[in-house]
Amino acid sequence: MQEKYELTWLAMKLVYTYKMEFQLPINEVLKVQKNFSQLLNEHHLSGLFYQFFNNSQLPIECQQQYKKQWIHNSLILEEIAEINVVALKYNTTSAMLKGAHLLGEIYTDLGSRFLSDLDLLINPNDKVNFEKVLYECGYVNRFEEKFHGNHFKSDWFKLVGLVEINLELHTQLFFHLDQEHWDLKPSYLSQFYKLSDEDLVIHLCGHLAFQHNFLKLFWLFDLYFLLNQKKDKLNWAIIKSKSKDKQLYRSIQMCLWALSQYYGLSLGQYIEDLFKLKNKHWWQKYLTLDFLVYPHKNKKNYFIIKHATKDQLRTALYYNLTWFYHYKIEKFWSK
Numbered sequence: 459m460q461e462k463y464e465l466t467w468l469a470m471k472l473v474y475t476y477k478m479e480f481q482l483p484i485n486e487v488l489k490v491q492k493n494f495s496q497l498l499n500e501h502h503l504s505g506l507f508y509q510f511f512n513n514s515q516l517p518i519e520c521q522q523q524y525k526k527q528w529i530h531n532s533l534i535l536e537e538i539a540e541i542n543v544v545a546l547k548y549n550t551t552s553a554m555l556k557g558a559h560l561l562g563e564i565y566t567d568l569g570s571r572f573l574s575d576l577d578l579l580i581n582p583n584d585k586v587n588f589e590k591v592l593y594e595c596g597y598v599n600r601f602e603e604k605f606h607g608n609h610f611k612s613d614w615f616k617l618v619g620l621v622e623i624n625l626e627l628h629t630q631l632f633f634h635l636d637q638e639h640w641d642l643k644p645s646y647l648s649q650f651y652k653l654s655d656e657d658l659v660i661h662l663c664g665h666l667a668f669q670h671n672f673l674k675l676f677w678l679f680d681l682y683f684l685l686n687q688k689k690d691k692l693n694w695a696i697i698k699s700k701s702k703d704k705q706l707y708r709s710i711q712m713c714l715w716a717l718s719q720y721y722g723l724s725l726g727q728y729i730e731d732l733f734k735l736k737n738k739h740w741w742q743k744y745l746t747l748d749f750l751v752y753p754h755k756n757k758k759n760y761f762i763i764k765h766a767t768k769d770q771l772r773t774a775l776y777y778n779l780t781w782f783y784h785y786k787i788e789k790f791w792s793k
Contacts, residue, residue, distance in 0.1 A: 482682075484675070484720045485511060487747055495519060497751065501675035502572035509570035528569030531561060533618055534576050535568075537595070537625075538650065544594050545649035550587045553579040553642055553651040555628065556665065556680075559658065562646075564683050572676055575624035579640070582629040589627075597625060609633065631661055632668065635704060655688055656696045660706055667709035667767040671760065672716075672745070673753050681713055682721045689725065698732055705769040711735070712745060712767060720747055741766035 485507075491497055495517040498504045504523035507516055538558065545551065555577035565571040580588045589599070597614040610633065614625040630638050640661075641654040653661055662684070666677040685692075701707040711733045717723040718735060730736055744762050753760060 482721050484747065484750070487751065489515060491751070499523070503676055503679070505572060506570045506676065506679060509567050524569040527572055528567075530621065531568040531571070531573055533621055533623060534558065534573060535561065537576065537616070537618070537623055538647065541591060541595055542647040542649045544591045545588070548587055548591050550580075550584050550591060551649045551651060552588060553640070553653060554645060555579055555631075555653070555661070559652050560680060560684070563652075564680070564687065571680075575626050577626045577628065579628045579631065585627075585629060592625070592627070632664060632704065632706070638704075655691070656693055656700065659684065659692065659697055660701050660704065660710065663701075663709045663713040664704075664706040667712050668706055671753065671764045671767065672712075672750055675750060678713070678716065678721070678750070682717055682723055685717065685723060685725075689729070694729055694732055702769075707733075708769050709767050711739075712741065715739075715742065716745060716750065720750065 488494060488497055488503075494515075498507055498517075498520065504520040505527040508520040508524040538554070541552075557571055557573040558576050558578075561568065561571060561573070592599075592614055595616070597616045600613040600615065602613055610628055610630040612627045614627060616623045616625070631640070632638070640657045642651040643654055645652050652658070659681070662677065662681050666672060666674075666681070670677070672678070697710065698707070701710045714725060714729065714733055715735050718725055718730075725735065741763065744759050744766065748755070749759055749763065
């Protein structure tokens with residue numbers, strides 16, 4: 459199987475005879491870091507830089523990682539097709555999230571985007587039915603105990619040859635919402651949907667800022683490529699209204715500001731006014747390039763940003779309490 463995908467990769471590379479060169483402020487900062495190769499690896503940018511920013515300064519590991527991602531993502535697309543066949547038999551559907559959504563739509567080259575797993579969103583009422591699909595496709599449930607912030611997820615895995623395919627099944631997208639409604643659109647497969655472009659922006663910003671505190675740069679690159687391509691076609695009034703309703707407005711605001719400041723993304727007067735991007739905000743002092751590149755460097759800044767991404771302080775405090783109870787108190791008692 460490995461040889462099969464190596465040959466397919468070589469054939470596909472003949473199509474991509476040019477590189478989409480781009481010069482972004484954050485790239486120039488990354489390039490001059492002494493641990494440049496390590497940073498690319500930590501932020502899952504090696505394959506992306508190989509495809510879009512290929513030059514003599516890139517370490518050889520970038521090409522190697524690109525090839526691994528191309529093979530891995532090809533397998534994931536095959537798995538999606540297999541799940542689609544079985545889901546049709548059970549008359550059930552799901553929605554592709556994050557990388558699975560972006561592959562082929564934003565990232566037309568499979569090796570450029572890192573995917574750790576396949577994320578799917580299902581209707582909570584259809585959970586038992588969809589789990590039958592996964593079992594029939596050969597997936598195994600890890601049955602890991604979740605704390606409150608992840609109670610709506612379950613982890614599954616499957617071995618394809620020597621490659622482990624990981625799947626994360628969601629019944630909702632954010633822990634703080636009692637009810638969710640997301641607008642879905644058809645995908646290229648009958649039993650799979652995707653978030654609407656407006657909901658995709660909300661989810662990607664919320665996932666990066668609200669849930670993961672700007673930990674990985676490749677998620678910010680997702681937003682850069684998405685908005686660079688579609689920002690003029692999006693209904694930004696809906697994005698603002700829906701993000702406020704879901705208490706994710708600050709996440710949108712912070713992501714857009716970071717993209718304009720550190721990625722050089724031109725958003726235009728309307729979007730800047732709508733999200734008050736030209737105003738001075740207290741969190742701008744902490745959401746620096748240094749923080750984005752080295753998020754764990756300063757624990758105080760990390761803690762401040764973690765709370766700044768929340769529209770309501772009580773949401774952050776509730777998350778902290780449930781996390782501390784699960785990972786500290788419960789584990790201490792179990793010992």
